[in-house]
Amino acid sequence: EAQVTQNPRYLITVTGKKLTVTCSQNMNHEYMSWYRQDPGLGLRQIYYSMNVEVTDKGDVPEGYKVSRKEKRNFPLILESPSPNQTSLYFCASSLTRLLKGSYNEQFFGPGTRLTVL
């Protein structure tokens, strides 16, 4: 089954304790992205990757790191989590990078609900 998987689905942690949220897709997609979703603010992009070893900042990259060593995986790293990073996180992928006029669908993972105390 074609899908985007994220782990863990739920996580409660404490301030300053490094964590990684994994994301994996089995559709051979080039483009992957991380979003956070907060009430009243909608979905905001954290980082994206157009292909292996190519990553770039989105709208809210502060406090996050990513890597893209393999095409299928795009982990999100919080080196020193803080309470303002409590949110619902979505990983997404699409076939190619978002070229002008393209209508590539973005497929989302099920989400990771993170609470930082």
Add this chain to the structure above:
Amino acid sequence: RKEVEQDPGPFNVPEGATVAFNCTYSNSASQSFFWYRQDCRKEPKLLMSVYSSGNEDGRFTAQLNRASQYISLLIRDSKLSDSATYLCVVNEYHYGGSQGNLIFGKGTKLSVKP
């Protein structure tokens, strides 16, 4: 900051009603447009793309007005299962660039009642 604006709702409608959602975007260089559906605590999923000539998929009709930078979604004969949040999404570009990013509206919540 380029924006995608939607009425947050909620829209509370009876089964069988016709409901329309509107969305405006501020970046005239935007090229591609979508409506995504998000159920409570679930991931967004593509409902339909929005093409320049307008398009229809069953009970759903999407329209694009580039001159006014306006997108709409019409749902006819609403079902209980249509209850969800509908996200307007725009593929945003900077002039002269080729790489875009999706910009999401904050969503319009629809609740269809029996």
